[in-house]
Structure formats: C-alpha cells, structure tokens
Amino acid sequence: QVQLVESGGGLVQSGGSLRLSCAASGSVISTYVMGWFRQAPGKERELVAYIAGDGITNYGDSVKGRFIISRDNAKNTVYLQMNSLKPEDTGVYYCYLYGMDSWGKGTLVTVSS
Secondary structure, three states: OOEEEEEOOEEEEOOOOEEEEEEEEOOOOOOOOEEEEEEOOOOOOEEEEEEOOOOOEEEOOOOOOOEEEEEEOOOOEEEEEEOOOOHHHOEEEEEEEOOOOEEOOOEEEEEEO
C-alpha cells in the first residue's frame, strides 16, 4: 500500500513563496497521475494541480501562473512551488495519487495579509 507524506507547509506573508513536497513510499509512482488538493476552513476540498506520468500538467484557475507542479520520479516525489501567495491560498494541502485513490495527511499553509 502506498503512503504519501507531505511537507513544506508553514506560515508565510502575502506575496511570499513556499515549496511543498509529497514523498511516496510503498509503490513506484512514476506512471501515475499525482495531484495537489487544498481545503480551506469551512470550504470543500478543491483541486490545485495535477501532473501526469509524462509530465503534462493542469492547474486550478485560482493558481494558474503562480503555482508550479513538478515531479522527480527518481525520488518518488512530487512538488508544488507556490509563488505570489495570497491569504486565500490558506488551507491544508493534500497530495493525492490517482489510480490508487490514496491521500496524504496534509500540510498546513497559512498566508498572512
């Protein structure tokens, strides 16, 4: 069974940057689509971005041009580079492995104004 562990969250000022990591163990993820989702307080979980095994990416409208998803298959890890952060980006960010329907436990990102 695959395990996903997110890291890199924290407190950052508006306009700042953070880089999240999602390390997978128990299975090789190189051919799977990997995604980042987030859930703000009182809101539903929403897609932030996903990346296919061939590197094709897709982003939610609210993060296009600011966030970049990438993967390092040699490290079995997916990243989310978040730039120009806004207070509305605050939430718990989750890593998701499509095909195995596996979620990480999340990492909290807080953007102060």
